Amino acid sequence: MNTVWQFATSPTIRFGRGCLGGLTHCLTQRQIRRPIVVSDPVVLSIPAVESVIRSLAQIVDSKQIFAGGQAEPTVATAEAAIAAAKAVDADAVIGIGGGSNIDVAKIVAVILHHGGSADNYFGFDRIPGPVAPIIAVPTTAGTGSEVSHSAVLTDQQARVKVSTLSPFLRPCLALVDPSLTDSCPPQVTAHSGIDALVHAIEALTNRSFESMETDSKAYEGSYGLTSLLAMESINLIHKFLIRAFEQGNDQRARDGMSYAALLAGMAFSNSGVGLVHALEYPIGALTHCSHGEGNGLLLPYVMEFNKPMCAGTLRSIASIFLSKPPEICSSEDAIEAVFKLQKKLGIRTRLRELGLAADQLASVAEKAIAIERLMMVTARRPTLDDLHSILQSAY
Template structure:
């Protein structure tokens, strides 16, 4: 019998519902917190106000720390750690998209720790987390509120670097669809495609797992049913909650199985060209699927069915129909379709291909081996 044992990383407490945000204050109080640091970003800092007020009502000191608007760098992490030390934080909350939550995870892990960020880059190198942690997503894409992963941009290497550790899984997660209603259409679209990529890459994966498969396919179905409506009707709470649940399911996939070539090839787009993560993934997703379908049509056919494609009995044809549906969905929600649309020229592609090859922790998960020549060909197809 095949060994299918994996680590199913779980948040201890997940609370779901409209206005569940303020419940975090009572959980902080129950945990004995006295100095709570809320890490967010300036465009959405106002969303932290109800939580800050609820903490005030319980006489818990709190600091709303506005981190970077984009993806955090090593310098941003050092600044946030210094702020946590100055404030004497004893509990950390990440409120925002993946960037804010990833920054919060690393602050909670590295606050007054003998380890530095450089010490913990990679898998299972983090010794412990020093502070309790809660995460509250305001986008529906990364699923960071449930993952054992945090990503930071290395400015010098012009590449994103990941920390993977069970110690990064938050103690509490809060899924409040109302917090996602203020997302601009473009962010709704790009984060939704990010969640779709998580689910697809976890399902069509060299290390796929039957439990994770169910999460992934359910997440794909939810995105197919809700993303367009969430973009067209931003205050539709049912659509917003559907996307938030899809993102959460995608995040649950990332600990035990993780992503593969799409994410590895997307890293140089973020590190060098500062393309938003969800956009980078969506630009590459169809081309990586076409590359992988040459070897693994069956799994991609199942992806297509979850997207709403009617089966024809020809797995390869159905898999390609799924790619066409992804491209249609990207187009209708307004996502850029080509690397050239975001300012990347053919001259940049060889360097990007070489950089992508350094992300072996993800490339090893891909159903088909990706060489540097393959990576370059995929970028060329996406140009």
């Protein structure tokens, strides 16, 4: 039995409205002189971001801004950003945007320091040492990429999402300024918010660290600290997600969701994500749905499958949504609460609605079960037949 766990996160996290304004000072402290900014046109038009970019004029010119970020970024996107960074001899990378932009920034930081191409580092623990400094500035409340040790790209040729995982990918600084999420449209708020919920629930329900193998694992499994973070994240999401979705100018709700996403990121990047993500990776690559919506759609179906292994935990989740003691809640209550949340947020509930064809389900199952780092940590390890059943239920 494993008796040792460890916890890791970004070494410096600054949280609060207006904290982005301290970016210049943070760069000076770290003696960063030629950063490249990885972002996209929508994010760069946010007034607070525009203001900070202007304040960096002495060290950041137009050539040091890569604005080619996109939702669900491809390997080609990362390669373009890498070329831009090399052209200006960048000494650090600032990722501003959703998790997609931050993930691209992480890959750029790897190549700046170690060379090669993005595909040299796909998988777990393939980065040989520290990378160029990464500063993460999230503008959505969901992915937790600002504190995670992973980056996800889409391989368009293989039509699958590929991950790079390494302790060296955690940003050295996370600037979480909730005001940057104020302009998020309802759909982005919904998709990113339910993504945070998936992160928290998977972190909470994954296998315990005691039962995990000690060698070559990407994640620790769940333990007390990650469970505390995940439960508080779920509590905040219950309080604030619908408010932020329905009233985008509700600053307290926006602040609460940014905090919830941060806590969920700290939890899952240690205890792991699981079967929801394993299934979403091939589905997202095939349908080009947003990662958050794909995860949110799959969540209740995976909770149903995991129910025999984590009934008590699901009752605790239900108690948050129902405001009742867990002793009088059931696992089914938690699953039903997620379905109700999907409906309120306009999240699609059937895979066919994403454009996935019935004859693609078998391929999805085969690709999902091959993601060993997720199979080894998920609450209930599935067979290929189990995955077929889950996908049929969700179809």
